[in-house]
Amino acid sequence: TSDMEAASELEDVAAMHDTLAHLEQLSEDMAADRQQLVELDRKHHQNRESLRKLQHVDDDKGLWIVGGPFFLRRSTAELKEIITKEQKTLEEEKERTRAEIKKKALELSAVEGKVADISGFFIQPLNDKNENKM
Numbered sequence: 001t002s003d004m005e006a007a008s009e010l011e012d013v014a015a016m017h018d019t020l021a022h023l024e025q026l027s028e029d030m031a032a033d034r035q036q037l038v039e040l041d042r043k044h045h046q047n048r049e050s051l052r053k054l055q056h057v058d059d060d061k062g063l064w065i066v067g068g069p070f071f072l073r074r075s076t077a078e079l080k081e082i083i084t085k086e087q088k089t090l091e092e093e094k095e096r097t098r099a100e101i102k103k104k105a106l107e108l109s110a111v112e113g114k115v116a117d118i119s120g121f122f123i124q125p126l127n128d129k130n131e132n133k134m
Helices: 002-054 076-111 128-133
Strands: 063-067 070-074
Touching (some): 002 076, 070 076
16 A cells, blocks of 8 residues: 555656646746737837828828838838738737737636636627627
8 A cells, every 4th residue: 555655646746747837838828928918019009109100201202111121112101001001910919919818817727726706807898890799
C-alpha cells in the first residue's frame, strides 16, 4: 500500500504541475493579448490623428506616403479611404482580441476552480445590424 500511496502522490504532483503549467500559459496568452490590444489602440489613435490632419490639407496637391520601401503620391481622398478601411480592420481585430481575452479569463477562472459570476460578461453593444433586428 505504501507503493500505491507514493504512486498516487506522484500522480497528484504531476496533475498539479500540469494544471500550474496550463494556468501559466493562459496567463501569458492573456498578457500577450492585452499587449496586442494596446498596440492596436495605439495604431487606431495614430490613424485618427492622420485623418484629422488630412481634413486641413489642400486636396489638389496630393501627398507623399511611405509604403514599405517606397514613397507613393496619393490624393487626400485616397488616403482618407485607405485609413478609414484600416480603421475598420483595426476595430475588428480589437473586438476579436477582446473576445479572446474574455474566453481565456473564463477558462482561467474554471481551471483555478473559481465559480465566476459571468452574467453580462459576453454582452455585445448594439450596432446598426442589431438595431434593425429589433
